[in-house]
Amino acid sequence: MPTLPLPPGSTLGILGGGQLGRMLALAAARLGFDVAVLERDADSPAGRAAAHTIVGAYDDPAALEALAAVAKVVTFEFENVPSDSVLKLQALGVEVAPGPKALAVAQDRIAEKQFLNASGAPTVAFAAADTPEEAVAATAEMGAPVLMKTRREGYDGKGQRWVEHAADAAAAFAELGSVPVILEAPADFVRELSIIAVRGRDGATAIYPLAENHHEGGILRRSVAPAQVSEDLAFQAEKIAARVLKGLGYVGVVGIELFELKDGQLLVNEIAPRVHNTGHWTQDGCAVDQFEQHIRAVAGWPLGPTTPHARVEMLNLLGDEAHAWSKLAHEPETRVHLYGKREAKPGRKMGHVNKLKGL
């Protein structure tokens, strides 16, 4: 029997035990799947909503073998999945989606920007630097200020520094751990937008309306969707999404963060090969949300519709903010989503609310 489409009753694997894994697990369960979570922590938000938790590091061969023994289709909740783990799972006959190309591009900020530009998706100007000397020279050539980021890892504003003068680039390079970096020209944007798109195993695509996003300290605070945008802007964004999906031979949901410039042009900030925080609004704004779309795509099912039935303001609940659950639950237009995390550390994403408005 072919693995795909994966029939209900089968077990679907998820690498990662956080909130995205949990919401993927809930969506998978609605469709009749069992879920196996591979996660280092035996007590994880996703594991507690799944049929199985396999405890181990993401690159632990025994854990990967245990996962492959129960799940013939595997996906992940985070982009830093070791590529060797994907190869190992594939060698064990597992269908992994999104695929290695998407991971390779998403894990390396230089490869990402090169891919985007080659695909006709514009980005800010950038340069690579592997040494402090290269960092200083590149900053001088681009002209400060530049945003220095580690080429790999880093999220929610971690692993990056603004460099105001070329002479400071060496110190910033050291502060970031003396690892290869990317230097990015500042984007003079008027608004941050994002688009959540999905591609099925058969190449079919579906694209949700744009979300408008507001960050604080590098962390998403708030998304409003569908964003109020011109037809031209929506068309630009959809074209970018289509190019990214096709260029990566992508399967699953991708989140694409965009800068809207003063002149109405869109630049791609980054792509996340997974369900995305700026797509949480779809849970209460659309009949089929990003989590179910992702499960449908990786399981080889047909995609669902992406038409919204409500405008949604999504607010992240960070740290202590989740303690307001009772007040929030009293608000009739507010849908509460909590992740079951044990500790409300400052800045930690503990949950979110979707506030429903008329379309």
Add this chain to the structure above:
Amino acid sequence: MPTLPLPPGSTLGILGGGQLGRMLALAAARLGFDVAVLERDADSPAGRAAAHTIVGAYDDPAALEALAAVAKVVTFEFENVPSDSVLKLQALGVEVAPGPKALAVAQDRIAEKQFLNASGAPTVAFAAADTPEEAVAATAEMGAPVLMKTRREGYDGKGQRWVEHAADAAAAFAELGSVPVILEAPADFVRELSIIAVRGRDGATAIYPLAENHHEGGILRRSVAPAQVSEDLAFQAEKIAARVLKGLGYVGVVGIELFELKDGQLLVNEIAPRVHNTGHWTQDGCAVDQFEQHIRAVAGWPLGPTTPHARVEMLNLLGDEAHAWSKLAHEPETRVHLYGKREAKPGRKMGHVNKLKGL
């Protein structure tokens, strides 16, 4: 610290591992709860979507103690919970909802009809019979045909017989196992309706719009909601729901099955002290569905809104019908819900679809 309202991160217990338990577990997880399922089968639909499965009979003291050790609030997916189990859990300091009165009424068809009539909620005429002789005499007095049902147990049309002549009542009594029965006068109904209502720990109530239901062989095939009804009918139904909720001092979601008579009067057929198959439409027709409402109520949270944003046709997938999942998943207006049951036995509820229509 008081048990209620139950804070997110707590464990909530569910007696029963079927599809209703599974959908309750998914709703609880969205609100940040862990779920512990008590179920005889170690491999159950609800257990596979929950943090813990406690394996045991519903009246197994050790299993109930294990449940009470992790869950301070417990609910159930079926009405035939042994009353001693509820008392045992309460003695262990557990808040159980819905409460013993609702269970007592729902478990005994005579007590149910007596309660309903005493509350001002009309039913068909009925009589009790504990012996074949009483069954014959009561049938003669009521006038055949009558519908004979066991006083306890029985669902989806099981445990009932039509008695066409008083003389046949003794044989029917024997066929049903020579247990106490109820005899019900036929309801000359034009339509079967149901109403899903919920009451919080604080006495607040919320009521969904009526559903119109179609049964085949005693099993629900199809619900359409909101049903097209006159204002007067909606008002009658809401009055009945309010009386039932208040009369039982109820906490949680109740499903009330109704007969609409030719003259526009509503009779109560039966009440189910739990989430109900005719309320599945709320999953895709309302911002807060019956499962989340039930969890909110039993956890002592405020209730959510019951306003629909779509008209929904709900179709049960019985037995083999669930094999059409791929075709159904291709329909853009169809939301697929599958229960993860291992075997598609004939007539078994394997899943349902909600077909979305404009309001």
